[in-house]
Each structure stands twice: as structure tokens, then as C-alpha cells.
Amino acid sequence: MTKVMLTLRVNGEAHTVAAEPHHTLLEVLREELALTGTKHGCELGECGACTVLLGGVPVLSCLTLPLQVGDAEILTVEGMAEGTQLHPLQTAFAEEGAAQCGYCTPGMLLSAKALLDANARPTRGEIAQAISGNLCRCTGYTAIYEAIENAAAKGGRDEVPAMKR
Amino acid sequence: MSDLSILGRRLPKVNAWAHLTGTARYADDIDLPRMLYGRLLRSTRPHARIVKIDESRALALPGVVAVVTGADMPEKMGIMPSTQDETALAVDKVRYVGEPVAAVAALDEDTAYEALSLIDVTYEDLEPIFTIEEALTRDDVKIHETSKRANVFKEVHLSFGDLEAGFARADHVREDWFFFEGNTHAPIESHACVASFEPVGPGGGPGGDGKLTLWTSTQVPHYLHRELEKVLGLPRSRIRVIATPNGGAFGGKSDPFGHEFSAALLAMRTKRPVKITLDREEVFYAHRGRHPVKMRIKTGVTTSGEITAVEFQSYLDGGAYASYGIATTYYTGALLTVTYRVPAYRFDGVRVYTNKPPCGPKRGHGTTQPRYAFECQLDKIAADLGLDPIEYRLRILQPANTRTVNDLRVTTMGLGECLAAVRNATGWTRKREELPRGRGIGVAGSAYISGAGLPIYWNEMPHSGAEIRIDRGGGVTVMCGTSEIGQGSDNMLAAVTAETLGIYPEDVHVVSGDTSLAPVDLGSYSSRVTMMAGNATKSAGLRLRAQLFEVASARLGVPAERLAAAYRRIYDQKDPEKAMTFVEAANLAEAKYGTLVAAGSYTPPAGIGGSYKGAGVGPTPAYSYQAAVAEVTVDLETGQLTVDKITTAHDCGRALNPTNAEGQVEGSAYMGYGEAVVEEQIFRGGLHKKPSLLDYKLPTSLDTPALQAILVETMDSEGPYGAKEAGEGPLNPVIPAIANAVFDAIGVRFDETPITTEKILDALGKRDNRGLPKDRIGPTGLSDGKGDPKRAMRRLHASTDAREKRR
Numbered sequence: 001m002t003k004v005m006l007t008l009r010v011n012g013e014a015h016t017v018a019a020e021p022h023h024t025l026l027e028v029l030r031e032e033l034a035l036t037g038t039k040h041g042c043e044l045g046e047c048g049a050c051t052v053l054l055g056g057v058p059v060l061s062c063l064t065l066p067l068q069v070g071d072a073e074i075l076t077v078e079g080m081a082e083g084t085q086l087h088p089l090q091t092a093f094a095e096e097g098a099a100q101c102g103y104c105t106p107g108m109l110l111s112a113k114a115l116l117d118a119n120a121r122p123t124r125g126e127i128a129q130a131i132s133g134n135l136c137r138c139t140g141y142t143a144i145y146e147a148i149e150n151a152a153a154k155g156g157r158d159e160v161p162a163m164k165r
Numbered sequence: 166m167s168d169l170s171i172l173g174r175r176l177p178k179v180n181a182w183a184h185l186t187g188t189a190r191y192a193d194d195i196d197l198p199r200m201l202y203g204r205l206l207r208s209t210r211p212h213a214r215i216v217k218i219d220e221s222r223a224l225a226l227p228g229v230v231a232v233v234t235g236a237d238m239p240e241k242m243g244i245m246p247s248t249q250d251e252t253a254l255a256v257d258k259v260r261y262v263g264e265p266v267a268a269v270a271a272l273d274e275d276t277a278y279e280a281l282s283l284i285d286v287t288y289e290d291l292e293p294i295f296t297i298e299e300a301l302t303r304d305d306v307k308i309h310e311t312s313k314r315a316n317v318f319k320e321v322h323l324s325f326g327d328l329e330a331g332f333a334r335a336d337h338v339r340e341d342w343f344f345f346e347g348n349t350h351a352p353i354e355s356h357a358c359v360a361s362f363e364p365v366g367p368g369g370g371p372g373g374d375g376k377l378t379l380w381t382s383t384q385v386p387h388y389l390h391r392e393l394e395k396v397l398g399l400p401r402s403r404i405r406v407i408a409t410p411n412g413g414a415f416g417g418k419s420d421p422f423g424h425e426f427s428a429a430l431l432a433m434r435t436k437r438p439v440k441i442t443l444d445r446e447e448v449f450y451a452h453r454g455r456h457p458v459k460m461r462i463k464t465g466v467t468t469s470g471e472i473t474a475v476e477f478q479s480y481l482d483g484g485a486y487a488s489y490g491i492a493t494t495y496y497t498g499a500l501l502t503v504t505y506r507v508p509a510y511r512f513d514g515v516r517v518y519t520n521k522p523p524c525g526p527k528r529g530h531g532t533t534q535p536r537y538a539f540e541c542q543l544d545k546i547a548a549d550l551g552l553d554p555i556e557y558r559l560r561i562l563q564p565a566n567t568r569t570v571n572d573l574r575v576t577t578m579g580l581g582e583c584l585a586a587v588r589n590a591t592g593w594t595r596k597r598e599e600l601p602r603g604r605g606i607g608v609a610g611s612a613y614i615s616g617a618g619l620p621i622y623w624n625e626m627p628h629s630g631a632e633i634r635i636d637r638g639g640g641v642t643v644m645c646g647t648s649e650i651g652q653g654s655d656n657m658l659a660a661v662t663a664e665t666l667g668i669y670p671e672d673v674h675v676v677s678g679d680t681s682l683a684p685v686d687l688g689s690y691s692s693r694v695t696m697m698a699g700n701a702t703k704s705a706g707l708r709l710r711a712q713l714f715e716v717a718s719a720r721l722g723v724p725a726e727r728l729a730a731a732y733r734r735i736y737d738q739k740d741p742e743k744a745m746t747f748v749e750a751a752n753l754a755e756a757k758y759g760t761l762v763a764a765g766s767y768t769p770p771a772g773i774g775g776s777y778k779g780a781g782v783g784p785t786p787a788y789s790y791q792a793a794v795a796e797v798t799v800d801l802e803t804g805q806l807t808v809d810k811i812t813t814a815h816d817c818g819r820a821l822n823p824t825n826a827e828g829q830v831e832g833s834a835y836m837g838y839g840e841a842v843v844e845e846q847i848f849r850g851g852l853h854k855k856p857s858l859l860d861y862k863l864p865t866s867l868d869t870p871a872l873q874a875i876l877v878e879t880m881d882s883e884g885p886y887g888a889k890e891a892g893e894g895p896l897n898p899v900i901p902a903i904a905n906a907v908f909d910a911i912g913v914r915f916d917e918t919p920i921t922t923e924k925i926l927d928a929l930g931k932r933d934n935r936g937l938p939k940d941r942i943g944p945t946g947l948s949d950g951k952g953d954p955k956r957a958m959r960r961l962h963a964s965t966d967a968r969e970k971r972r
Contacts, residue, residue: 102651
């Protein structure tokens with residue numbers, strides 16, 4: 001099949017790639033841009049591991065064709081930290097043990113980020129709703145709730161990384 | 166106050182940052198130059214002879230580089246050396262829908278996928294066997310020719326104590342049948358591997374004079390290493406297995422798999438790296454999950470509830486191949502004795518072959534099903550005797566530091582504390598009295614091993630080895646063959662190293678799961694890693710610490726036994742001002758001793774189990790104990806079951822990292838909840854009914870109950886710094902606790918899993934307009950009422966006795 005040229009805006013950078021038009025955003029991110037932080041668990045839209053933010057909104061990259069994306073801003077897990085400054089959600093996930101195997105974590109972080117960006121102090125019910133499309137097989141979700149609540153309580157950027165003694 | 170500086174603290178895992186920033190490299194994230202993409206062709210027949218495989222059309226497709234079939238790797242393999250009945254790809258015969266038959270490597274994944282449809286396989290169908298009953302009785306159909314009788318894979322018969330006298334002195338005897346439905350691990354990461362073959366000579370030698378590297382999402386790099394040697398005919402010295410971080414495993418990645426051998430052989434044939442990643446549907450065929458088990462338990466008790474005898478029978482539906490089946494069969498019987506005093510015990514188990522994906526070990530391996538049955542039956546006994554279920558269990562506990570009737574050594578035993586903890590945390594006593602119909606509360610206890618006492622293949626070598634190296638700059642590297650599956654083993658290695666040497670976990674570089682760089686660890690199964698790799702690491706660290714203390718003692722003028730190490734310092738415990746930094750001590754020690762490297766290893770102690778045939782399964786350095794309380798609501802009109810909360814107390818010895826230990830307890834409760842209410846690996850005519858995450862429902866955040874984890878620390882002297890396991894045991898009590906809570910809510914016993922809405926409606930008499938309310942849902946015998954349920958086991962006994970006599 002003939003490849004098409006695409007320009008995608010990912011994590012604040014513009015990338016021009018040649019890709020098969022039927023390949024999904026997930027495949028293009030992982031295989032053409034080497035952004036392997038975005039995971040796949042089913043490639044059928046069932047597990048949420050491939051969640052990225054498209055214009056701030058969570059989408060399943062395994063069900064999204066890059067041609068649909070246009071010039072909307074794509075955010076993957078690699079773009080969550082600002083330089084060496086981790087996003088408060090990342091710090092909170094570490095502190096609460098919310099990542100066990102880590103495989104659902106990128107998608108979970110992005111769903112959580114979209115939630116907190118829209119709702120600074122969500123209830124536990126709202127958190128459960130927001131991440132209900134992201135399957136986690138390790139944690140039982142408890143630590144994830146705690147991490148999202150922890151990040152929400154801190155608000156804004158995490159000024160003092162918790163790991164420094 | 167703890168005298169430990171690292172262990173016991175809620176520190177983030179050392180590998181958390183890689184997980185949280187997307188830099189952790191799972192197997193499918195690996196991309197090598199010139200890499201080819203492989204895919205497996207899988208059987209469409211449950212039971213058939215392979216008449217012919219014609220790969221010519223596939224090979225003619227542009228972009229296809231190589232095709233391999235079973236004929237290229239005919240050597241038998243399997244995780245247990247005594248029951249190897251699998252081949253990497255099917256040879257002559259297929260035994261389940263989804264069994265790998267051929268593998269193709271192509272320039273890209275789309276081409277590889279297309280090529281599969283161009284491989285022509287001619288099958289001659291054979292009659293399939295799908296149920297335990299058929300497998301036990303159909304002598305005319307053989308799934309494996311090795312089965313001596315019908316399709317029996319393994320039968321075991323063990324008896325301890327005076328069973329007859331035990332039942333004779335019982336005031337009350339209960340006999341109940343149970344069925345535990347099969348289910349699967351469903352890790353979010355599907356299995357994946359990349360193989361690379363690099364030449365080391367001019368060619369012509371074994372394997373064409375090359376070295377094979379296999380990166381793979383496996384829990385058992387060492388066992389896979391052995392099987393690769395056997396199947397590929399390549400010396401193990403030429404093979405390097407690297408276990409990549411597993412994106413969840415739960416037992417599902419602890420067998421050697423067809424895709425691993427296929428990627429390796431394709432890489433050897435093409436001299437190019439080959440990646441094979443299973444898709445989600447294939448993960449359901451790879452399976453090796455929870456066995457469906459039918460069980461009969463007969464228990465005698467006195468009027469006060471004291472158990473006088475237990476007779477237990479298990480019938481395991483093993484699927485098409487052995488996997489860990491021998492161990493699974495024994496495990497269904499082995500651990501029933503370590504929780505409550507059982508003076509006489511008889512266990513009969515049989516595992517059969519059926520034409521379905523092979524079952525194997527899933528979290529709680531073989532102990533989950535009998536624990537469900539036993540704890541449900543104890544709940545009935547408590548009700549029969551008018552006793553509170555928690556009070557009852559507290560009365561009959563197996564004491565600490567004892568041996569069970571089947572000769573298992575028990576060290577610390579925290580089940581009583583666990584039961585008391587969940588009673589207090591849940592307001593149990595009040596809720597038992599006050600909850601209205603439709604709401605219920607139930608309890609169960611359980612136990613698990615902290616590592617199997619014996620390895621999978623017989624040998625006298627250590628079960629785990631670790632090597633620690635100290636760099637002149639103070640950096641420390643720990644190398645151990647453990648596989649990080651999300652349970653936190655890399656962090657455990659760093660934390661134990663840091664504690665022992667008095668540094669921080671982030672000072673430690675962890676090299677794990679690499680058969681070339683790290684000493685052997687047998688793998689991430691049977692909850693053995695903290696116990697065994699932790700002890701090996703501690704032992705290596707203590708050797709280095711002795712060298713550091715030796716030089717520090719001379720320099721500081723303080724006796725070595727008065728020194729301690731913490732916070733990157735070595736100091737006098739009497740006068741902490743007398744101190745030197747870890748780096749200073751390391752430099753002095755290197756000057757005196759040369760390069761600072763030490764190895765440590767761990768072998769479980771002798772004498773922890775019996776000497777009878779079958780005594781190898783069950784012993785462990787230390788048992789973990791746990792208790793769970795489930796609180797449920799049943800909608801009496803719709804049959805909807807809501808599990809409101811699960812509270813689990815877990816005796817983990819010392820919690821090396823309480824946050825991570827709680828995470829294991831919560832994750833276990835979640836997984837047990839799924840098994841109790843919704844998950845089932847079921848088939849229709851040999852076809853998997855739900856091989857997708859849409860149909861095989863994993864509980865989402867909206868389904869999962871509130872989970873509370875309580876750690877009970879018993880400080881076991883066998884464990885590293887007192888630790889026992891935390892990863893598997895906490896699953897076991899959850900399922901019977903839910904079943905017992907449903908009984909408390911609506912007065913119906915659910916003696917089979919899962920407890921679905923449909924079954925609840927059936928029990929309430931509301932499934933259709935004609936139904937009558939039932940007080941129990943579950944099997945009434947092996948054949949569900951058809952014929953004599955005990956006949957099959959009697960026939961098994963007779964055939965075993967006959968064979969024993971001939972011997």
C-alpha cells in the first residue's frame with residue numbers, strides 16, 4: 001500500500017512521517033515516532049492502554065486514524081513532564097504505588113490528567129467514572145484513586161519532588 | 166522502633182519513574198535494525214490430525230522471508246521435565262482451537278498476517294473431549310497416547326492419620342460438592358518477544374555458530390533457557406534470555422511458549438531479529454490459567470467444631486497439555502491442612518486432558534479452588550453448629566511452629582490476628598446481627614506458600630543467586646535472575662541491597678532477568694522471589710558489608726561488631742560521630758581486597774516437608790496467612806450482586822515496603838472479586854466463547870468494590886528481614902468470603918463460581934415465571950446427578966491399586 005505523508009503535532013513538536021493510511025495513531029506513534037510509552041493491550045478499543053490526549057481529550061489511539069487528527073495537539077505520556085519536572089500525577093502515582101506493572105499507567109495518567117484539567121477536585125465517583133475505560137489488572141484501582149486525589153490536593157505543579165531527602 | 170533505615174518505609178519503587186514516564190522497555194517496545202515481524206498460524210480444530218501443511222503459497226508472497234512448522238522443532242518440551250507433552254508448534258496433531266501450527270516471518274506485520282491465510286493446512290478431524298466426565302470415561306478417544314486410562318493426565322492418592330477413627334468420633338459430618346469455573350490471567354500486556362541471532366564463527370557448527378538472544382515477557386527466564394536449548398539444539402552457553410519487564414503476568418507467562426521458540430528459530434534461519442507479539446485473542450488461547458475443578462469435601466467435626474477428619478477429592482480439567490499440571494493437582498490437596506487443625510486427612514486428585522487451551526498456574530496456583538470449597542463448607546459447619554464463623558475459625562487454628570498431618574512445617578502463623586483484624590475493621594459482630602435480607606457479610610481465611618520448597622527440575626543447586634558489585638564511586642549493582650512482573654521484585658532487590666549496605670535504593674542499579682549477566686533465580690512463580698532472591702541478596706550484601714566494616718573498624722578504631730551502616734555512612738553505634746562515608750569505606754576496602762564483588766545464594770532449608778511420594782508440593786520456608794471479609798448487597802428483584810467492600814488482612818511477615826505489600830493485597834482482592842462474580846474461560850464446541858476483553862469482562866473501576874488492606878506483621882525468621890509473601894495468598898479468601906456473604910444476604914449457598922446475576926435470579930426463583938426458590942446453586946456430583954458420582958474415583962482407585970500391585 002502507498003504511504004502518505006502526515007504531519008502530527010505530538011508533545012509540542014511537529015513530526016512529518018510517511019505512514020500507511022490504514023495504520024492507527026497507536027501504530028504511527030509507536031512505530032514511526034518511536035514513542036513506545038503509549039501501550040497496546042487489545043487494539044480493539046477495549047482496554048484503554050493506548051489512551052492519548054487529542055486536544056486535551058482522551059482518545060483511544062488504537063481506534064484513531066492519524067488522517068483524522070489534523071493539526072490537533074497530541075499528548076502522550078512522554079510529554080507529561082515539563083523538562084525534568086514531573087507532572088504532579090506522575091509523582092503521586094509513584095508515592096501511592098499506583099503503578100505496579102506499569103503497563104496501563106501511561107493511558108491511566110492521561111485519562112487522569114484530562115479529568116484534573118477539567119475538574120480540579122473530583123470526587124472518588126468522578127475519578128472512577130473518568131478512568132472506567134482504562135483497565136488495570138494489578139492494583140484494584142485503590143492506589144490509583146489515592147494518587148489522583150493526592151495530585152488533585154496538591155494542585156498545579158509539584159514544587160518539591162517527594163523523593164528528595 | 167525499627168532499626169532498619171530503608172525496609173518498612175513507604176518509599177516509591179526504584180523503577181516507578183520508568184513506568185511513569187513511558188521509558189520502561191517492555192518486549193514489544195524493542196525495535197532492532199533489520200527486524201522481521203512474526204505471526205503464528207493457529208489451529209481452527211479442537212482435535213485433529215494434521216495431514217499436510219503446505220506453506221508454498223505463503224512463501225511466494227512478496228515480503229515473506231521464512232515459514233517454520235512443527236516439523237522444524239519436533240522436540241518435546243514443557244515446564245515440568247517429567248511431563249513434557251508439548252511441541253513448540255503442533256506436530257502431527259492439534260489438541261485445541263488456537264494451538265500454534267506454523268510461524269511466519271515477514272518484512273512487516275501486515276504481510277506476516279496476510280501470509281497466514283496462505284498456509285494451507287489439511288486436517289482430519291478427531292472426536293473432541295470437552296468435559297471432565299468424558300475425559301474420565303472415554304477410553305476410545307485419546308488426546309494423548311500417554312494416558313494409561315481414558316484421558317487421565319495424573320492421579321494422586323494420599324492419606325494421613327486415621328481417617329476412619331476421625332470420622333467415627335465426629336458428632337457431625339458434612340459432605341459437599343463444589344465447582345470452581347476456569348478463568349484466565351488477562352494481563353494488559355500481551356505476550357511478546359524479540360529474538361536475535363548473532364554469528365560468532367564461520368558457520369557450520371551447532372546452530373550455525375551463533376549466539377541467540379531472546380528478550381521476552383516471561384516469568385521464568387531460567388526454565389525457558391533450558392527449554393530453548395532442548396528444542397533448538399543450541400547449547401545453553403550460546404543462548405541468552407532476557408526477561409523484559411512484564412506488563413502483568415499473574416502466572417500466565419510462566420510456561421515456555423510456541424511464539425518464543427518460533428521467534429528464535431526464525432531468527433536463526435533468517436539471521437535477522439524477529440519479533441512476535443501475540444494479539445489479545447491469542448492471549449486467551451495461550452491461557453495456562455485457573456483450572457476448572459470439581460471438588461467433593463467430607464469433613465467430620467465434634468459438637469464444639471473441632472475437625473476430626475477431612476476427605477477431599479478434586480477433579481481438574483487440565484485442557485490439552487500438562488503445563489504445571491502435576492504441581493497443580495497436588496496443590497489442590499496440599500495446603501488445606503495448614504490453616505486449621507486437621508488430625509486425619511485423605512486427598513484424591515485427578516487431572517484430565519480435554520481439547521481446550523492448557524490450564525496452568527494462576528495467582529494462588531491450585532490452592533484457590535479447594536480453599537473456596539473448604540471455606541464455604543466451614544461456613545456451613547459453623548451455621549450447623551450455631552457458631553459465629555470468625556469465632557469458629559479462631560477456635561480451630563493450626564498453631565504456629567508445628568507440623569501438619571501431611572508433614573508440612575509451619576513457622577509463624579498469623580491467621581488468628583488476621584481474623585481478629587478483619588472482625589474489628591468491619592464491625593463484623595454488629596453487621597452479622599443487623600443487616601437486613603438482601604445485604605450480607607461473609608468471611609474466609611487462607612494460606613499460601615512463600616516459594617515452593619523444591620525446584621521444578623530435580624537438582625541440588627540454590628534456588629536463587631544474587632551478585633552485588635560496589636563501584637569506586639559508591640554506585641552499587643545488584644544482579645539477580647528474577648523477573649520483574651509488576652510485583653516489585655526489582656525494587657525488592659534494590660531495597661534489600663540498600664538496607665544491608667546502608668545506602669539508598671536509588672544508589673542501586675538493578676540487573677534482573679538476564680541469564681548472561683545475573684545468577685540464576687528460578688523465576689517469578691509460587692510467590693518465591695522476596696523470600697528466596699531477598700535472602701540471596703541479603704547474603705551477598707552481608708559479605709560485602711563485612712569487608713566494609715573490616716576496613717572501617719581499622720580506620721575508626723571501633724570494633725567491627727559495634728559498627729552499623731545506614732544513610733550512606735558507616736558509624737559507631739555507641740558514638741555515631743565516629744563515622745565514615747560509604748564511598749570512603751568502599752575505596753579502603755577495594756584497596757585492601759581488590760574489586761568488591763560478592764555473591765549470595767539461597768536454598769530452602771531441609772526438613773520442611775515429608776518424604777512420601779508427592780511430598781515435594783506444599784512445603785515452603787514459611788506460609789503466609791490471610792483473612793477476608795466481604796460485604797455485599799443483592800437486589801432481590803433483579804438478582805444484581807454488588808460487592809460493597811472487601812477487607813483483607815494479610816500476614817506477610819515483615820512488610821519490606823508497606824505501600825507495595827498493600828498494593829499486592831488490594832490487587833489480589835480485585836482479582837479474586839473478578840473470579841467470584843464474573844470471570845469465566847468457557848467454550849462452546851471447543852471454541853472460546855469470549856476471547857476478547859469486551860466479552861471476557863475484567864472488572865473496571867466502576868465495578869470494583871472498595872478495597873481495604875490490613876498488614877499483619879509476624880516477622881518470620883526464615884524470610885529476609887522477616888518477610889514472607891504478599892502476591893498470591895490474599896486472593897484466596899476473597900472468593901469464599903463473597904460466597905459466604907451472599908448466603909448471609911439471601912440464604913442461598915453458591916457452591917459454584919462465578920456467582921452471576923443469572924444464577925442468583927435462578928436461586929431466587931425469578932429466572933423465569935415457573936422457577937421455585939432454591940437454597941443452593943452448585944453441582945451434586947461429578948456428573949451433575951447423572952450416574953454415581955463416586956464411581957469414577959472408585960475406578961481410578963482400582964486401576965491405581967492394580968498398577969501398584971504389578972510394580
